[in-house]
Amino acid sequence: MSTIVGVIGGGQLARMMIPAAVNLGLDLRVLAEADGMSAALAAVSVGDYRDLDTVLAFADTVDVITFDHEHVPQAVLRELVARGVSVHPGPDALLYAQDKLLMRERLTELGLPVPDWARVQDADELAAFLADHGGRAVVKTARGGYDGKGVRVVQHAHEADDWFLALAEDGNAGALLVEELVDFRRELAQVVARRPSGEIAIWPVVETVQLDGVCAEVIAPAPKSAGRLSDVAADIAERVAEGIGVTGVLAVELFETTDGRLLVNELAMRPHNSGHWSIDGAVTSQFEQHLRAVLDLPLGGTGLREPWSVMVNVLGGPAEGSMADRYPAAFAEQPLVKVHNYGKDPRPGRKIGHVTASGADLDSVTYQARATAAFFQD
Incomplete structure (x- = not known):
């Protein structure tokens, strides 16, 4: 009988855990907020994640609980733990992703660099x-x-x-x-995973490009990051993970200031947009790693499959039809690029998918990724 992993939240992060769970022989079940969400393929329940009875009923059907988002109320999380449910990350860690003031206070207590x-x-x-x-x-x-x-x-x-x-x-x-208001040169993200027994795995630090506050592109690894910058980013993320007891994947969003410092901007205690490139570009994707971590299994390698990977989000989508309608032209023009469709209806500004190109030349893979994403946007 396979281990059953329960995911609260039916968005694209839960959807992208499904192939990883299948490959590991796990049974993945989702508590979705509504019918027809991205992770509908694995949704066994539809209900309000803020309702204790709904969440407890779902928890009774799984071996471990993890999350597509950080919005489950503390009272619900703590009742799950009190009843002996395995919850990863736990409420004591999620607290700092749910409340930015508490996050800033804790990071300051840990002596980590913040604005x-x-x-x-x-x-x-x-x-x-x-x-x-x-x-x-x-x-x-x-x-x-x-x-x-x-x-x-x-x-x-x-x-x-x-x-x-x-x-x-x-x-x-x-x-x-x-x-x-930080005077920064660029935004970076350091994604790590930590299992309950303490092992930590760290992917290369990446550069993120924002558009109207939404992540538009990710470059892995961040250009000109080898050496000190990479070491400092990894050290910060490891100290965060250990200092607040994160289990599962953690993304630490960073500012690289114009004078060369790194400052922690935000935290996400789940797979994160800045780690989607790892599905195609790393030895172990963040989604497989998250499942390994919450089950306290040895973590996988985080090395690059190619020197460069560039991920571009599909924001908004086509004015008419769906992403799938554009497949013939996109696949014919860019056969080396991987396309990930979130199964969402197009809507201005909405993340409905992403594409990833990998290879030896950064300029080439950047062009390939951008050109492919353009097929799905009007």
Whole structure:
């Protein structure tokens, strides 16, 4: 009888765990938020991940619980653990992916490099931070933001009044996170995996290219990263993983500043967009590695299959039809590029798939990946 892995969340990350589970002979089951989601192939339940009874009923059918996203409430997670369910990553780690203020506090306690930051509860506190940081800063909601949502660059304290008002109306004594506006050269991501027994595997650090707050491209490895930069990025991610007790895949998003420092921007405790290239470009994909990690199996190699891999997201998709309608032209023009379709309906700005090209020449694989993605976008 095979081990049963339960994934809460029916998005594309759960979908991309399915082939890895099949290859490992695992039974993967998904609790999806709605019918017809990306991971519908493995969805055995549809329900609200915030509802304790729904999640407990799902947990009774699996051997271990993991996640497509970090939004399951702490109360639900802790009840699962109290009942003896194997949950990876656990609530004590996920807490820092769910709340950006707690994340900043913990990273600061661990002595890890982060942007200058503060907790602000009203416009006066925000004004004071702005005055100390050149009149511009980044304001973030502590919870719920992703892909550029819940993030604003502000120059005046009252530009966040609606967020302060929302906190007050909720009767929430919470606060916003404000950070210095970092002068960075580029954005990087370091993806690692850690199993409960402590083994850690680290992929090469990658460069990410953002478009309107959404990851558009990933280059693996990050150009000109060999040596010190690669070592520092790996050390930071390893210290994060051990310091907060992550099990499974962890992505540490980084700023490389204009003066050569690395600062931690965000954390994701699950497979991450910056690691999708590994499906085709690494010895072990982040999805297989995540399954190995949550089952406490020895981790796989993370070396590159080719000197370079470039992943480009398909954002929005074709104005008419689906990605599959464009396959004949795309495959004929770019036979060396791998296409991953998330099974989503096209919609402006939506991630509906990605493509990955790998090879010995960075310029060539970048062109191949971009050209292929272009077939699926109008």
